[in-house]
Amino acid sequence: MRIGISVALAACIAIGSTAVASAQTVKLGVVDTYSGPFAAVGELLDRGIRLYVKQHEKDLPPGVKLEVIRRDDTGPNPEVAKRMAQELITRDRVQLLAGTVYTPNALAIAPLATEAKVPFVVMNAGTAMITTKSPYIARVSFTMWQSSYPLGGWAVKNGLKKVFTAVTDYGPGIDAEAAFTKGFTDAGGQIVGSVHMPLQNPDYVPFMQRAKDANPDAVFVFVPGGKDATSIMKVFGDLGLKAAGIKMIGPGDISTDEELANMGDVALGVVTAFHYSAAAERVANQEFVKAYKAEYGADQEPAFEVIGGYDGMAAIFHVIIEQRGKIDPDRTMELLRGWKNANSPRGPIMIDPDTRDIVQNEYLRRIEKVNGRLANVEFETIPMVKDPWKEINKQK
Amino acid sequence: MEALTSILFHGLAYAMVLYIVSVGLAVTMGLMGFVNLAHGVFAMAGGYVTVTLMNGYGVPFGLALLAAFIITALISVVLERTLYARLYGASELDQVLFTIGLIFMSVAAVRYLWGPLPQPVHLPAMLSGQVDLGFRSFPTYRSFMILVGFVLIALLWLLVERTNFGAQLRAAVDNRRMAESIGIDTRRLFSCAFALGSGLAALGGGLGADILAIYPGYASEYLVYFLMVVAIGGLGSLRGPFVAALLLGIGDTACKYLVPQLGAFFVFAAMIALLLWRPAGVFGRA
Amino acid sequence: MSPVDALIRRHRLRAIELLPWIIAVGGYFAFADYLPLGSQILIMILFALSLDLVLGYAGIVTLGHSAFFGVGAYAAGIYAARVSGEPLSGLLVGAVAAGAVGWGSGMVILRTQGLALLMLTLAVTALLAEAANKASFVTGGADGLQGVDISPIFGVFRFDLFGRTAYVYCLVVLFLAWLFARHLVHSSFGQSLIGIRENLVRMHAIGSPVRRRLLAVYTIAAALAGVAGALLAQTTQFVGLTVLGFQRSGEIVIMLVFGGVGRLYGAFVGATLYMIAQDQLAKMDPEFWYFWIGLLLVLLVMFARGGILGLLDRVVRR
DSSP: OHHHHHHHHHHHHHHHHHHHHHHTEEEEEEEEOOSSTTHHHHHHHHHHHHHHHHHHGGGSOTTOEEEEEEEEOOSSOHHHHHHHHHHHHHTSOOSEEEEOSSHHHHHHHHHHHHHHTOOEEESSOOOGGGGGGOTTEEEOSOOHHHHHHHHHHHHHHTTOOEEEEEEESSHHHHHHHHHHHHHHHHTTOEEEEEEEEOSSOSOOHHHHHHHHHTOOSEEEEEOOSTHHHHHHHHHHHHTTTTTTTOEEEEEGGGGOTTTHHHHOGGGTTOEEEESOOTTOOOHHHHHHHHHHHHHHOTTOOOOHHHHHHHHHHHHHHHHHHHTTTOOOHHHHHHHHTTOEEEEETTEEEEEOTTTOOEEEEEEEEEEEEETTEEEEEEEEEEEEEOOHHHHHHHHO | OHHHHHHHHHHHHHHHHHHHHHHHHHHHHHHHOOOOTTHHHHHHHHHHHHHHHHHHHOOOHHHHHHHHHHHHHHHHHHHHHHTGGGGTTSOHHHHHHHHHHHHHHHHHHHHHHHOSSOOOOOOOGGGSSEEEOSSSEEEHHHHHHHHHHHHHHHHHHHHHHHSHHHHHHHHHHHOHHHHHHTTOOHHHHHHHHHHHHHHHHHHHHHHGGGTSOOSTTHHHHTHHHHHHHHHHHOTTOSHHHHHHHHIIIIIHHHHHHHOGGGTTHHHHHHHHHHHHHOTTOTTSOO | OOHHHHHHHHHTOOGGGGHHHHHHHHHHHHTGGGHHHHHHHHHHHHHHHHHIIIIIISOOOOSOTHHHHHHHHHHHHHIIIIIOOOHHHHHHHHHHHHHHHHHHHHHHHTTOOHHHHHHHHHHHHHHHHHHHHHOHHHHOGGGOBOOOOOOOBTTTBOOOTTOHHHHHHHHHHHHHHHHHHHHHHHSHHHHHHHHHHHOHHHHHHTTOOHHHHHHHHHHHHHHHHHHHHHHHHHHHTOBOGGGGOHHHHHHHHHHHHHHOTTSSSHHHHHHHHHHHHHHHHHHHOTTTHHHHHHHHHHHHHHHOTTHHHHHHHHHHHO
16 A cells, blocks of 8 residues: 555656656746735745746746746645645646745645655745755755854954843744854853743833843844834833943844834844845845845835745756756755855855755844935854854764 | 833833723723624724824824824724624624624735835834933833823713713613613714724824834734733723723733743733633623 | 434434535545645534534634644644654544643633633633743744654555545544534534523523533533644644634634534535635735635625525525
């Protein structure tokens, strides 16, 4: 029975892929969040995908076409994400999978990628261990450790010896806290207090007051972007932490480019570590921002989710072009391992041949006023950071 | 000491927002026995009107709030007359479903009109910064919110306790049939109370936009808090929801400050305990 | 005489009651590409069916039914990840865990009514969700529970990529649950529940043990919801925090109401149409999908109380 099914399965997939290959149409299945309360983030990711396809469709080898099939996972709903991936594989016979804003969704898809041998390019979800869950996963986005761990070392070097950490009480928050604490204490810093804040939290006053009581040099903050970042920033000002000379630092999630306008001057001087800022002055980024504004409106700023979709498509185009449209799963993973792009809008990037995870520059940015608007201005670069979580756990 | 005053002060400001938004819900639910889960929609509408008038048309803050009150009250009367009124006396389930439907529609509509991102709030310069009260300074805007909250409470109290309208309202809450039989037009009364409650919610939405961010998920995300104020406070009174709002605002803030490990447990555990103790609310009539 | 025959005799199983099963079996062959969706529809039908016992028959308006779905999913998921991947015992674990939570919370909250009860059901779910998030060492927290490896059913039928085994498995479980629920509502116990819903005071007056009856049905429904949750955990081999979300509680109420409350088959009609509509409409118009669902709800309450089956009833009677 078991053998029977897997033979049938293999046969189906083989039939599917040969039929498709002869037509030279590569089918890419994208699982992303298009509806529900989190649709805004999914839309950003999709904008990156659309923009790249629009700019580079002409680069595909003659006769090779790319068909992008989009499926809605409706938010952090792993069972829907899994079903969508399942349908994309069995019904639409996609040769490549991509997407997912959320970690649980990527984790639910991972076993499918292994079983059906469909390479899966993770474009956003950032929990460190995702890439260890299937040999057919490669990630082009980021990991929480990549930004928060080096920030710890930077803080000590720049005179922030005592830090209070305040993070949202769920996966990415705990990850960010662990990463920062490790980097910070290894460099000789002292954590003077920490607090986990509930996910559904209308008012950040009690937590920032605790931070103030601890009288640290800085507060390390992680909240899921958007309105929460603005809320906590305002409370930071209202409670007088800023006036007391306490700095706010954190991963770039707390100063996303699209949210900066809502924050007001209290955000000035906040230092974050991240892999992308729309304000970066690299030529590649300036061209990218220009193209983005031309496509989606002059008042729109690209965010890190857009870059995830954009660079993810760059990697996917690479494997399509190299194989001239005939996608072989193992050859695809080989091509993805060690794939480099020296000229991404976020600077040079590479997929680590060993872990299949992204290697990229981390930028330290300070929020400053540029032409009357708040922006994340990069002032220091930590070049080509590998995911520290995997590096540390490898050494053990 | 400094931390204590700060927790009390900010908890109070938060409580004021909760109260202003929720008091209308308590009154209309008490009056009509209508489970109006869509109450938050009116607060959201008020927030959007305020922010849009200020950012898009340069209307001063106070005027924008007033406009939010009036516009939302008018919209709510139309809805009340055409839709809500048909469901007075319908089953609880029907009312719950109907108002969930309204929430869904409003969320989609707001997203369509204003996009998915939270709206930026630019406060007037007069209200930003800190105000010095002698012994220490407080954020001006939160002080302003508390002040407005108390003024509104005083006005509401005067309205309900000292006017003819208030007397009719109290009579109708106590015993609707009796009130009708002595010639009170309860239909009109309901509409007025509904408009007033929705208008107040809109005011709360606009005023509280700095704490409860204005975005499409507003009506559903904060609904639980508004309902809690009403359920704990008890239906049909002004005092109950106020005490409940204080309890939630200050209690939640203090608990998260003192025992942050408990996180969101406190509010829900407190609500369970209070409702088991007094199912009709702390000040409700069983 | 088989138990099924006994049932047919006792409650006069009408031919039309076989229709859902004919469709479900036919669907397996006709929509072979849609089986993953099919199994999730079957799971939601079971979930809605359990809600119907509480909401439709006992008249308890709850916005916290996902608590039991979630507990069942986590219990079965953790059981599979830590103890054994055997699926049938996993279902039992899910049912017992959810039933226990249903019994425990029911003991406490069923003494209230109306708004207080509504809020209490909400609060119980919120507490459980928060607990699942905090206890990430067993539940995986926000990243979700991984390592849910389910062995083949009876050691033979492996869960395949196309979702064939999963579909048949869900269908059989749903069928058994339906037999049970049908038996329950036609029994004197079921009739007394309807009595409680229709006239609480009178039921008290005739000496019916109202509280005990309500607690019993609440527990049974919780256990059934737990089975639905366990099925989801086993067929997706993953459990995320959203199984405990308010959204799921609200959605299941909506599904049931679309179909028709208190008629056992409302769950079948409502869950099927809702899931298919979501799958199709959300693809066409993802941004505005909630608007149409909302509008449909409003129209339903205004013009078609009783849901789709209620409408059909009226058409047939005319």
